[in-house]
Amino acid sequence: MTAISTLPTEPRGKRPTRTFAPATIMIYGILLVAALYYILPLYVMIVTSLKGMPEIRLGNIFSTPVEITFQPWSTAWTSACTGLYCEGLKVGFWNSVKIMIPSVIVSILIASVNGYALANWRFKGSEIFFSILLFGAFIPYQVMLYPLVIITRELGIFGTLTGIIVIHTIFGMPILTLLFRNYFASLPTELFKAARVDGAGFWRIFFQIMVPLSAPIFVVAVIMQVTGIWNDFLFGVIFAGSKNVPMTVQLNNIVNSTQGVKEYNVNMAATILTGAVPLLVYFFSGKYFVRGIAAGAVKG
Amino acid sequence: MIIVNSVSIKDLSVSFGSVSVLKDLNIEVADGEFLVLLGPSGCGKSTLLNCIAGLLDISEGQIFIKGKNVTWEEPKDRGIGMVFQSYALYPQMTVEKNLSFGLRVAGLAKAEIQQRIANAADILQLEPLLQRKPAALSGGQRQRVAIGRALVRDVDVFLFDEPLSNLDAKLRSELRVEIKRLHHKLANTMIYVTHDQIEALTLADRIAVMKGGLIQQLDEPLTIYNKPRNLFVASFIGSPAMNFLRGKLTEIDGAFSFTAADLTVSLAKYETQEKLTNERDVIFGFRPEHIAITDKPGQKGLSCEAVVDLDEPMGADSLVWLKVAGKPISVRVDSGRRYMPGEKVFLSFNPAMASLFDATTEERI
Numbered sequence: 001m002t003a004i005s006t007l008p009t010e011p012r013g014k015r016p017t018r019t020f021a022p023a024t025i026m027i028y029g030i031l032l033v034a035a036l037y038y039i040l041p042l043y044v045m046i047v048t049s050l051k052g053m054p055e056i057r058l059g060n061i062f063s064t065p066v067e068i069t070f071q072p073w074s075t076a077w078t079s080a081c082t083g084l085y086c087e088g089l090k091v092g093f094w095n096s097v098k099i100m101i102p103s104v105i106v107s108i109l110i111a112s113v114n115g116y117a118l119a120n121w122r123f124k125g126s127e128i129f130f131s132i133l134l135f136g137a138f139i140p141y142q143v144m145l146y147p148l149v150i151i152t153r154e155l156g157i158f159g160t161l162t163g164i165i166v167i168h169t170i171f172g173m174p175i176l177t178l179l180f181r182n183y184f185a186s187l188p189t190e191l192f193k194a195a196r197v198d199g200a201g202f203w204r205i206f207f208q209i210m211v212p213l214s215a216p217i218f219v220v221a222v223i224m225q226v227t228g229i230w231n232d233f234l235f236g237v238i239f240a241g242s243k244n245v246p247m248t249v250q251l252n253n254i255v256n257s258t259q260g261v262k263e264y265n266v267n268m269a270a271t272i273l274t275g276a277v278p279l280l281v282y283f284f285s286g287k288y289f290v291r292g293i294a295a296g297a298v299k300g
Numbered sequence: 301m302i303i304v305n306s307v308s309i310k311d312l313s314v315s316f317g318s319v320s321v322l323k324d325l326n327i328e329v330a331d332g333e334f335l336v337l338l339g340p341s342g343c344g345k346s347t348l349l350n351c352i353a354g355l356l357d358i359s360e361g362q363i364f365i366k367g368k369n370v371t372w373e374e375p376k377d378r379g380i381g382m383v384f385q386s387y388a389l390y391p392q393m394t395v396e397k398n399l400s401f402g403l404r405v406a407g408l409a410k411a412e413i414q415q416r417i418a419n420a421a422d423i424l425q426l427e428p429l430l431q432r433k434p435a436a437l438s439g440g441q442r443q444r445v446a447i448g449r450a451l452v453r454d455v456d457v458f459l460f461d462e463p464l465s466n467l468d469a470k471l472r473s474e475l476r477v478e479i480k481r482l483h484h485k486l487a488n489t490m491i492y493v494t495h496d497q498i499e500a501l502t503l504a505d506r507i508a509v510m511k512g513g514l515i516q517q518l519d520e521p522l523t524i525y526n527k528p529r530n531l532f533v534a535s536f537i538g539s540p541a542m543n544f545l546r547g548k549l550t551e552i553d554g555a556f557s558f559t560a561a562d563l564t565v566s567l568a569k570y571e572t573q574e575k576l577t578n579e580r581d582v583i584f585g586f587r588p589e590h591i592a593i594t595d596k597p598g599q600k601g602l603s604c605e606a607v608v609d610l611d612e613p614m615g616a617d618s619l620v621w622l623k624v625a626g627k628p629i630s631v632r633v634d635s636g637r638r639y640m641p642g643e644k645v646f647l648s649f650n651p652a653m654a655s656l657f658d659a660t661t662e663e664r665i
Contacts, residue, residue, distance in 0.1 A: 190388035190461075193355050194449070198402030199376030208401075212392040 049073065049268035056264050072265035076273060080266055082253035089270050092250030096230060096277075098161060099246055103168035104225040108218065111173055115180025116206050120192050130181065137174035145238060152239060159241030167239050168229050176221055183217040184210060219288045227278040247274050305364075306331045306489035307352060307457055312361035314347055314513075321347050322513045325361070332487045338500040339510035340536070345493045346461055348510075352491060353459050354378050366456050376406070378457075381450025385462040387442040389434040395445050396430040399452050420451040423482070440471045447482070460492040464499060476502060497537050501525065509533045526653065531662035534585050534655055540619055542585045543629040546659060551578040557601065558584045558656070561625035566601035570651040574665055581659035588619060588632035590653040593639070598648035608643040622647070 018024075044061050049072050051065040078088040085091075117123075118130050148167065149158065157163035187210070195205045211218075236246035245253075251274045255267045282289060307329040314322040322344045329335050337345040350356040352363060354375035362371045370378045389398050396417060403413045421427045424444045434442055443463055450458055463479070464472045480503055483490055494500055500507050501521045508518045509532075517529040528534035534542050547560030549567075556576045558565045565584065567576070597603050609628060610621040618635045621628055624647065631647065639645070656665045 188386050188388060190384040190386050191390065193350075193353075194382065194384060194388035195390075195401075196355060197353060197375045197380065197382045198449070198453075199374075199405040200401070204405065209390055 045268045045272055049265050049272060051265055053261075053263065053265065069265075072263070073269040073273070075263070076254070076266045076270035080254045080270060081257055081259070082250055083257060089247060089250060089254065089273055092245060092247035093273070095240070095244050095250075096247040099164050099168070099236070099240065099244065100226060100229045103165045103172070103229050104222060106165065107169040107172035107176060107225055108221045110169065111176030111221070112180045112211075112214070112218070113206065114173070114177040115182075116184050116210055117202075118177065118181045119184035120189075120205075120210075121202065130177075133174050133177055135174075137178070141171070141234065145234075149238065158239065159244075161240070161244050164235060164240040164244065164246075167235050168232070171235070172225055172228070176225070179221060179224075180214075180217060183214060187213060216288065219285065223281055223285050223289050227281055230277050305329060306333065306366060307491065308362075308364040309348075309352070310362045310364070312348070312351065312363065313359045314344075314351060314356065315359050320513060322351070325513075325515060327508065327515070327518065329489055329491065332489055334483050334490045334492065334503055334505045336500040336504035336507045337491065337493045337510060338497060338507050338536075339495065341495060343510040344513040345495075345510050349382075349459050349461055349491060349493045352378075352457075353380055353382050376402075379455045380457045380459055381453045381455040382459040383443070383446045383450050383461065383463045385465050387434070387439075387446045387466075389442055389445055389449075391434050394431050394433055395426060395437070395448075398434070398445060399426075399430075399448050402449065402453050416452045416454065420448040423451065423485070424448050439467050440475060443467065443475060444478075447479070451486075456489060458488050458490040460490065460494075462494055463492075465494070465496070472499075479503065497539065501537075509536060511536075527664070528585075528655055529664050531583060531585075531657045534657070538587055540588050540630050540632065542587050542655070543591075545584045545625055545627055545629070547582060547584060547625070549576055549578060549580045549582055551576075558582065560584070560627075563604050563625040564601065565604075565649050565651060567651050567656070568601075570654060570656060572656070572665055576665070582665065583657040583659055583662070585655040585657065586649065587653070588630045590650050591629075591631050592648045592650075593620065593631055593633055594646045594648055597646045602651070603646055603648045606645055606647050608639045608641055608645060610641060611639045613638070 047064055048056060048061065050068050050070070052067060052069050052071070055066060076088060077090050079086050080088045114133075118126055152158040152163045152166070155163075157166060191209060192205060195209045200208065230246075231248065232246065233248045233252070236249045240246060240249075251270055254270050305328045307327070309325055309327045312322055312325040313320070325348065327335070337348060339345045347356060351358050352365075354370065354373060358371065362369060364370065365378055365380065375382075389395075390401065393401065399417050399420060400413050403416065408416075417430075421430060424447060426441075426444060426448055429437060429441060429445070434445070437445065443466075446463070460479075464475055467475065476499055479492075483503075492499075492503060504521050506518060507521055507524050509516045509524060511532055517524055517533045519527075519529075524533060525537055528537060528542075531544075535544070545558075545560050545563070547558055547563070550557050550559050550564075556567045558567055592598075594603070597605070604624060606622040606624050608620060608622055612619040612621070613635055616635060617632050618638070620631045620633055620639050622631060622645070623629075633639075657663060658665055
């Protein structure tokens with residue numbers, strides 16, 4: 001039998017961690033490069049938007065502004081020109097708000113009830129119904145555009161606010177229903193059974209038992225819809241009509257207008273303004289957003 | 301006078317697509333009876349309970365509760381209260397709101413609701429917990445609230461779906477006693493699903509042992525324990541499990557014995573249900589406590605020699621493993637004496653307490 005060594009150099013207590021292990025350096029190096037790759041364009045946009053046109057013409061796109069000016073920002077917001085009109089981006093901003101808020105509310109209301117019904121009130125053919133709905137998520141939008149233009153025209157809502165809201169609600173349905181169905185399916189079914197024994201019906205179980213438990217998934221759905229609808233360009237340009245063009249479409253019109261000199265600083269400011277809403281949503285709710293993606297990925 | 305049973309199930313069948321879960325089930329539960337549905341997972345016991353509750357549509361048959369045909373009724377109209385394994389308390393509501401939810405749905409007067417909650421809280425000692433949310437309760441407290449939720453509904457029949465399975469061993473035995481006490485106090489009909497045979501034996505007035513969607517035996521606990529109707533019931537009930545030896549019946553001068561290899565046990569004291577025949581292949585089953593270890597050979601025809609294989613002390617008693625007719629068997633003995641592996645001892649059988657099954661049909665003989 002060998003005696004146990006009790007020398008002070010023997011391992012004892014917490015295992016020491018190496019601060020600069022090669023693997024650590026590699027990981028941080030790659031992360032740093034990736035971060036720079038994404039942050040640099042944003043940096044260029046911000047510094048350019050704060051410069052005057054003479055300074056931009058010098059051509060040093062990475063240099064910080066010598067003379068900071070907020071003029072491009074106010075121009076972009078109030079008086080940038082899109083073809084004939086020079087009323088700035090604010091028109092598009094408010095249009096986007098008018099499109100987004102009802103679309104988000106209506107689509108989430110319908111999808112949550114859909115998901116609840118599909119998860120808890122299985123009816124004959126509910127699985128097939130769900131599969132068809134999911135299949136809709138994989139059909140390219142372009143295929144459906146022309147039929148939808150005709151349908152909305154026949155309904156008399158083509159080129160109206162109602163039209164674009166209906167379109168957003170329809171296209172949000174597959175993924176949102178999947179999201180809600182999977183969430184409700186993950187809640188214990190015994191809860192649902194207990195409520196039924198207690199005599200609660202379809203709507204009472206939904207509003208009094210299920211919805212109060214579903215705050216996380218509603219937050220995820222709101223984030224997905226807000227960013228999705230705000231970033232939409234295609235549907236806005238086709239269905240919203242010239243009076244209701246969303247911010248993205250207006251931004252395109254400002255940046256691509258061919259008259260006069262290109263005001264790079266105004267274009268940069270306008271772009272940042274348009275991207276600000278989803279950017280802020282991501283900043284404040286990154287955790288929920290990731291959770292939403294994970295929840296949507298699991299097919300129950 | 302026609303005695304109206306509390307719950308009657310007539311020719312009940314349930315199938316999901318082509319999979320048949322319950323087949324032609326018939327059960328009559330008397331008023332105030334405590335019936336336990338016992339079986340391994342997948343035997344259909346929970347399905348049966350869900351059918352009685354009305355949470356699952358049946359394919360064939362009828363269900364009566366208190367003489368009323370409830371086959372097509374909604375759960376709330378059946379006069380049942382249900383307690384679930386996972387408690388199923390509404391997490392966002394306080395205990396009081398949990399208890400009153402069903403009553404509020406039913407539109408009862410506030411005073412009546414208060415009265416019933418006070419009553420249930422008193423019976424289950426829930427008063428100090430009424431304003432808490434389920435998350436702030438221990439497992440045992442949660443299950444008491446879940447029982448309370450069934451209690452306030454003032455129903456005829458209580459349904460329990462493995463209510464104690466999520467609790468630790470100590471709490472389980474405490475709540476088991478509490479449920480039994482509650483049954484004595486309320487004298488309601490209770491139908492209780494479990495896979496735990498101790499719960500079944502301790503609580504039940506009658507046990508229905510289920511397997512593969514069929515009731516194998518429906519009897520009082522001791523009958524099930526002592527006179528299992530088939531090999532499945534015999535092996536499922538009892539811990540440590542019953543010993544089984546395969547062998548033949550032999551007739552000598554009109555007296556039958558069980559023989560396997562060098563072992564012969566006289567069946568003179570065994571109560572048979574049918575006429576025995578010579579050379580029939582049978583399985584001889586006996587519980588570990590119905591066999592004794594002796595130092596000297598016992599009565600001829602009821603005793604044999606065996607070698608100790610292992611000794612498992614379990615506190616109050618010990619389980620001794622031995623080899624008989626080449627097969628391992630266990631014997632329950634007083635823990636006062638330890639047995640060493642390799643020790644030679646004698647076993648003495650008690651055929652009156654044994655069970656004999658046909659080797660092919662596995663039914664009791």
